[in-house]
């Protein structure tokens with residue numbers, strides 16, 4: 168049934184299937200993973216517990232978590248053929264294209280031959296995605312071939328170590344952990360739906376994830392964190408931000424990092440990442456980017472009743488941790504691969520090929536005109 172208030176365009180308001188993985192925008196709790204509130208997970212859990220929850224259906228016991236983390240740790244190395252591919256991708260390529268190619272190449276080298284191998288393929292992707300992006304980035308930008316098999320305790324710390332060539336501070340590792348939890352899963356968003364459509368044809372899991380990466384890349388979806396950074400970086404101070412945003416609104420420009428297809432008043436992930444961004448700002452001595460971001464939030468609510476989505480304060484948070492802007496959306500991939508693949512398994516478990524219909528708006532039936540008569 169189409170929700171009239173939202174309109175039918177973009178399939179908005181239409182139920183396109185069932186999921187036991189996540190609720191978005193339900194009264195009382197804005198976002199839950201398998202019944203757990205996002206605020207509680209972000210405060211108390213490790214990303215690896217959330218990843219385990221999504222792939223196995225329950226939070227791990229302490230022994231299960233140790234075993235799972237040890238497995239992930241052992242899977243961080245890159246096959247030589249994948250390194251060769253990454254070394255051939257130019258420096259000015261978009262890192263999301265690198266992720267897409269990296270995932271696709273992995274699927275060639277380590278095929279999911281049977282759906283019973285799904286969890287092994289998922290664990291491998293969760294473990295190796297930070298290695299893929301950092302290997303390419305460090306080779307193309309710094310001219311070094313890094314060793315990706317680190318001893319870091321978490322996926323987030325592993326990423327930062329590879330990127331910066333040193334272990335992250337406790338605060339940075341903590342923020343990465345929270346960020347990966349916040350981005351892990353979000354019901355039938357565009358990239359997850361892409362993955363589910365692919366899964367519904369009974370395709371392999373790397374194809375599902377490769378398609379999802381391509382969908383996440385766009386600035387209306389995951390790419391918004393990079394677009395938000397590009398915007399706020401251009402503002403000298405909060406007053407300048409106000410002046411520019413007002414102009415953008417007058418010109419009816421889209422302001423990246425604001426608004427949402429499902430949430431109407433706030434995105435529950437924003438208050439969490441905003442708090443961490445503020446902490447990081449204090450830690451690194453920022454007195455521009457965080458106040459600019461806060462002013463943008465105030466203006467957008469005052470003028471348009473539009474609120475920050477998960478992406479907006481992620482921009483400043485990642486920037487404060489010394490992460491290059493073009494690597495922002497690949498971090499989203501490192502996290503969301505857990506949600507995408509959980510949906511792939513869910514789709515497979517109760518599958519019918521996803522194939523909607525279209526209203527035809529083209530010409531009436533007509534006869535073919537031979538080429539020489541056109």
Ligand SMILES: CC(=O)SCCNC(=O)CCNC(=O)[C@H](O)C(C)(C)COP(=O)(O)OP(=O)(O)OC[C@H]1O[C@@H](n2cnc3c(N)ncnc32)[C@H](O)[C@@H]1OP(=O)(O)O
Pocket residue numbers: 386387388389391420421422423424425426427428429473476477478
């Ligand atoms: C993790 C994520 O993927 S979160 C989303 C990240 N994307 C962004 O931040 C990009 C900016 N935001 C947007 O483009 C949109 O808000 C979307 C794509 C997220 C949702 O799109 P929709 O569901 O179509 O938005 P919605 O129906 O709420 O839009 C209502 C009105 O607000 C406007 N609007 C919505 N978001 C914005 C924005 N960020 N800036 C300016 N105007 C906006 C729309 O243009 C629309 O105006 P109209 O009725 O005059 O056409």
Ligand SMILES: O=C([O-])CC(=O)C(=O)O
Pocket residue numbers: 350352353355356357388428429476477
């Ligand atoms: O749900 C959506 O449409 C987009 C989003 O916030 C996400 O994927 O995290």
